[in-house]
Amino acid sequence: MAGRPRAFDREQALRSARDAFWERGYEGTSMADLISAMNISSASIYAAFGSKEALFREAVADYDANDGGFASRALTEEPTTRAALRRMLVDAVTLFTRPGKPRGCMVVLSAPRCAKENEGVSDWLSVQRRARHAAIVRRIREARDYGEIKPEADPEVLADFYTTFLQGLSVQARDGFSKKQMMASIDSAMQVFDAVVQHPS
Amino acid sequence: MAGRPRAFDREQALRSARDAFWERGYEGTSMADLISAMNISSASIYAAFGSKEALFREAVADYDANDGGFASRALTEEPTTRAALRRMLVDAVTLFTRPGKPRGCMVVLSAPRCAKENEGVSDWLSVQRRARHAAIVRRIREARDYGEIKPEADPEVLADFYTTFLQGLSVQARDGFSKKQMMASIDSAMQVFDAVVQHPS
DNA sequence: CCTATTTTGGATTGATCGATCTTGAATGGA
DNA sequence: TCCATTCAAGATCGATCAATCCAAAATAGG
Known part of the structure; x- marks a missing residue:
């Protein structure tokens, strides 16, 4: 045939x-x-x-299977949750400011708003973002289960914070903020995690 | 006539x-x-x-003159920079989750990406966002000038962090995160400021 | 009243949208 | 070779895009 x-x-x-x-x-x-x-x-x-x-959906799948998969890679490949979160943000900034590539995340910026007939696409992207958020939640839960952070720390609240910051990086990259600037603000964001780290006594 | x-x-x-x-x-x-x-x-x-x-430009101007002006209002009307930043974020979440209104910020979500012929609109929105960022920088510089934060703290880095977080809230609101969730993550974000607050000795 | 001026709804513009059809070219198996 | 099948280029589809035209309607000034 x-x-x-x-x-x-x-x-x-x-x-x-x-x-x-x-x-x-x-x-x-x-x-x-x-x-x-x-x-x-x-x-x-x-x-x-x-x-x-x-x-478009295949294109996003391809993005996610390569560059766009920075988050799940960072979250699964790093030994500590702190390193995982930090690498996720650093890799995001690196990707979002790569010369010759569009700035910001395809999943975040492609269609946050759209015509009624394309709502399916916009909502599907939203589902992708929530999946990424869920992966962050899981990783931080692990951190608590293994004693990396204090037992009274709330993994959901921490995850919400890091997801919010991550989404914001896309908008900042779109607006032309420099790689150096965004890397510096990652250091600020990591202070939130450091505040709940369980130090060996 | x-x-x-x-x-x-x-x-x-x-x-x-x-x-x-x-x-x-x-x-x-x-x-x-x-x-x-x-x-x-x-x-x-x-x-x-x-x-x-x-x-559209008039519509954004109207948005900015009313609901959308939450940031400049918070930044100018609060006595301390900490209260200003916190109120900016709280007011943002309140606006972004108001029942019967679209979720997220009009300036952030209306056109982060667009067709080539509409690039002017997208870039103009970017300018609006950078203006908001500039106001945040100014407010934090004041905080250092008046001794509210430690002299070695970097106002630009702090401002970048809060702008990034603020932009992220729009995406989170779009994705259906609850008001309660976002309010809780504001508490996390405020820890970054608290780390540089100048305490009376 | 009459005239100049402005707004109105509705028809209509050329351009472009995503999508399909037609026609012929390029293949492998019979 | 011949045929079934798949692909490709270009024309073209109806729908919709932002924008404009037109003629009727509604006002103020004279």
Whole structure:
């Protein structure tokens, strides 16, 4: 069962679409933009990805599987919760200020507001953000279970604080705040964790 | 010099437009949406406001002159910088979770990303955010000048931290985090300021 | 009254939106 | 070779975009 072979690389086209969406958001990126960014025709896009929305969701999935997965990587790969939270924020700032890449997180900035007919996309992004938040909650719960932080510390409150700060970094990056500036404010944010660290007596 | 009098209240129509834009963002709100929200015809909108973009800018100005001005009010009306920062955050959360109103800040969420032809709008909103940040910097510099915080504390770093956290609250509100949750994380954020407070010896 | 001026609703503009159709090219298996 | 199948380029779809035009309606001044 064969036929004419595809003349473009699907993964490469997806990455081009991802960067286009990352730069201009879901509604801000038109099919015409995608056609020129992916360098293939409209028909090819629909044959390979189904629709603009399906393409966007694949693009976000790709983002999340690579650059955008900084949070889950940091949260699972670091030995201590403090190191995990700090690395999550540092990696975020590094990603959000990478030269030649759009500034800020694709999941945060692509569609916080949108037309009624695109609410599904906006809400789906919200679910992605909440999943990231849930991972942060889990990691901080571990910190309490293993005695890294004081037993009276509230993991949910701490997680809410760090999620809020993380979301804010996207807006700051969008507004042109420097990598150095944002790295410095991470030091401020870490003081909140340090206040509940359980020190060996 | 007269003519047929205007049959609608301009301020009320502006407020309706403001809420529509606040809810769905700049690009997500179409002229058809505005026509039904403001309950006047397209021609009337253009006669009274000039263009969709001009209407949006007036809507943001109205937002800023009322609800959206919570930050400058808090920063100028409170006796201490700590109280000012805290009230700024509390008022933000209160506004962002007001029943019957869109969740999150209009200036933050309306157009962080957009089509190339609307970049002017997005950048203008960015300028608004930077102005708010500048006000925070000014207030914290005062705190150091008047000895409210330690002389070695860096006002810029502190301001960056609070601006980042404030921007994050909009995203959190958008994602349905509760007023109670966000108020609790404000307490966490205030620890950063408390760490540099100059205590009377 | 008449005229100049402004606003109104509704029709309509060209452009662009996302999506599809048509037509022909490119393949593998029979 | 012939055919079923898949892909691609470009034209094109109806819908919607922001914006404007037009003619009727409503006022103030003379």
